[in-house]
Amino acid sequence: MQKDQLFTRRRALLAGVTAVGAVGTAGAFAVGSGGGPAPSAAPAPGPAAHRPLKPSAYRLQPLTGYGAPRDALRRPPVRSEPILRISGRGRVMMLTFDDGPDPRYTPDILDTLAEYGVRATFFVCGEMADYNRDLLSRMADEGHVVGNHTWSHPLLTRLTRRRIRTEMERTSEVVEQAYGEPPLWFRAPYGAWNRAAFQLGAELGMEPLAWTVDTLDWTTPGTGTIVERVEDGAAPGVVVLSHDAGGDRSQSVRALRRYLPELLDSGYHLTVPRRRFV
Numbered sequence: 001m002q003k004d005q006l007f008t009r010r011r012a013l014l015a016g017v018t019a020v021g022a023v024g025t026a027g028a029f030a031v032g033s034g035g036g037p038a039p040s041a042a043p044a045p046g047p048a049a050h051r052p053l054k055p056s057a058y059r060l061q062p063l064t065g066y067g068a069p070r071d072a073l074r075r076p077p078v079r080s081e082p083i084l085r086i087s088g089r090g091r092v093m094m095l096t097f098d099d100g101p102d103p104r105y106t107p108d109i110l111d112t113l114a115e116y117g118v119r120a121t122f123f124v125c126g127e128m129a130d131y132n133r134d135l136l137s138r139m140a141d142e143g144h145v146v147g148n149h150t151w152s153h154p155l156l157t158r159l160t161r162r163r164i165r166t167e168m169e170r171t172s173e174v175v176e177q178a179y180g181e182p183p184l185w186f187r188a189p190y191g192a193w194n195r196a197a198f199q200l201g202a203e204l205g206m207e208p209l210a211w212t213v214d215t216l217d218w219t220t221p222g223t224g225t226i227v228e229r230v231e232d233g234a235a236p237g238v239v240v241l242s243h244d245a246g247g248d249r250s251q252s253v254r255a256l257r258r259y260l261p262e263l264l265d266s267g268y269h270l271t272v273p274r275r276r277f278v
């Protein structure tokens, strides 16, 4: 490919923000391919792991400060299942990276995305984000989307409603401070959703986003296998799940370097979600 064509394509990719819509159905509590509990996918405990979770004074817009009509526009509906795919014209896909940021792997992933002018979505854990705020700043500078993946990556279905709220609120607070905006998307750890998570997410101004293709990279199946899973699963509207933390993610880093140029050469536009009602 000629350099000028590549440049044009990269610019098109940067402009190619796509609305997300719910397509298909899912189980009430565990969704996405391979969405069951995955114990080793939990993030490595950060220095904050043993800090007690205190209810935060922080409240997002839907609870305070906005007039009713504006609230209605900003507050997402309470869903009973997460969004699994993106809607949009043409060959659009989304890359998502969960559990980070981790200074051992996330910078490499950001470097590769920057090399190809591609934006991605990072579902961060608050306890990781709190100690790697510079990486959230970099994500903001480079146009990536940051979502909420809870503070400490618990199985939400085993928590009280109050604890779920604290997990989500504290994470949104750190994201807003370090990224510059509160997250508009959340993803339940292990893909284990429940009604409280949907309700609280909506109260905090967030939409639930799951995935279509699970690379299962946390099982460290080998770089080639991760590449194959992405390429075999590639299709319009697909959301790909990978991880940039929670263990040795060097295979995930290397796999991205291989499948990203191949997806682009196949005509895919990698995009980030945009909310229709904001």
Ligand SMILES: [Zn+2]
Residues within 6 Å of the ligand: 041, 042, 098, 099, 149, 153, 188, 189, 190
């Ligand atoms: Zn996770």
